[in-house]
Amino acid sequence: MAQGPAGEHHGEFKVPGGKLVVADFGVADGLIHGVSINGDFFLEPDEALDDINAALEGLPAGSTHGEIAEAVRRRLRPGAELFGFSADAVATAVRRALGRASTWADHSWEIIGPTPLSTGMHVAMDEVLTRRVGEGLRKPTLRFWEWESPSVVIGSFQSVRNEVDDEAVRRHGITVVRRISGGGAMFMEHGNAITYSLYFPQSLVDGMSFADSYPFLDDWVMEGLRKLGISAWYQPLNDIATDLGKIGGAAQKRLSNGGMLHHVTMSYDIDADKMLEVLRIGREKLSDKGIKSAKKRVDPLRRQTGLAREEIIRVLSDTFRERYGAVDGELSSLELAAARDLVDRKFGTEEWLHRVP
Template sequence: MMRTDWRDHDWQLIHTAPQSPTLHMALDDVLTHEVGAGRRAPTLRIWEWASPAVVIGRFQSLRNEVDSEAARRHGIEVVRRVSGGGAMFIEPGNTITYSIYAPQSLVKGLSFQEAYAFFDAWVLQALGELGIKAWYQPLNDITSEGGKIAGAAQVHRGGAVLHHVTMAYDIDAAKMLDVLRIGREKLSDKGTVSAAKRVDPLRSQTGLPREAVIERMVATFRRLHGLSDGSLRADELVQAEALGHTKFSSPAWIGDVA
């Protein structure tokens, strides 16, 4: 297999109406599979969230990461994704989340670290055009002089790579600390004040509405790599909805496996 370049592929954009956290998890599973099987062109998907969520990594312990009682109190759903990495605190309108579903040929021969940097380069360029000096911080962060902006996770399966990123647009730091245990431990000696500094929202750095930041990101991807407007196929949505109701909603998947 020869290594391919971005422009060797006909990239498609999916950006639909808000969807549930569980459906987002299932869509990542289905679309990665479809690209790997050659039934879908490589795709950039911009997520819109229908409700708040905590997304934990594939290998994280639910009880170690999340205060489930606090999550219930705030009406926050806890879901588990197919990739590794850390917990993400999501509120609709406060985050920018995207997935890239790519053939493995795009990162052939690259180390994990090189693959993360490779998949995030276009975003760094988009942020630069918005006046944010941002850089890739190994292994899976995008950071700036004002603090961390985003966290990425990746998984390779069936001939495809899933690379997804959650960016902080605006964050309710107090609520995040209430729900995520790990944040409390890291910050307990420093006080809650520093929580807002650890994840510095894009809103404060750009002064732009979230939609304008997304618009610039999509335009930058289009300019650098080519991008056509696409859509979810009906069969993909049906598959994802089924998986959302079974695998991704099941206590065995979300909870701690003994």
């Protein structure tokens, strides 16, 4: 958001796969005035631009994204056609101009490299860091996971007994934990997957649908995979796919304090036979990844790149660093202590693990 000496506000939003929308206006007595919406979009008829500007004139500066977009939709004349942008895109540009929606460049980012933690500590750390970002106590952060032991991480709303085979879990010495985000179960062993978490203010995805926020938040990942020779895309809602099948999945959690968690796991070298034993829905999981035979290992990233897992993480990390000016960070002693406390009180308890019968 830019604000000039006369109180003028300037915001920009590039529609993913579409056009640039720019909002310029002033604010007086809490109301938007002197509106100019502009950009490289297409609009028919020309007079519809007057409709958009008039819809915004006099709106309270505290209007929500939905209220702004609806005001534009109501004011547009019948038959007006917007090409490369939408009423929602206009609302995002306006909210950015007001400082209520943010861009990647509005934040100072940190990267925490792969740090070995117990699985309980990993899921607890997700909650701790999301809350701290929401409270303004930590900069927005990208954190890569490292595994200490074989684990199954189930979604917030899954049933343990429906997802996990108890006998196989005991036989293979696997830890089962529940995370705070939704989605499906993940089977992890050391070196078999690439998992990362993003912690950031919800203003970064202000006005976006859940479906739109997933590819938006992982566009840097797609760029990194392209550098590795992999053409990947989002398959709604939360799957990352290639021509050879699914390679990963994402999940999100938004907290009431304004912090947001977005985390992704991508398969590198998974033992499909063991996965089938441990997860009750293992066969369905494999079919979703485009794998026909459970007797072969599931290794999309290893097979498609021929690179070590550490090299793939380096390329992804460097891509994020170059895009967003991120610097190296680390977990503080306070954050580690808070996560250990959460493991004791929540993530390591039977009550939390079996909260869904």
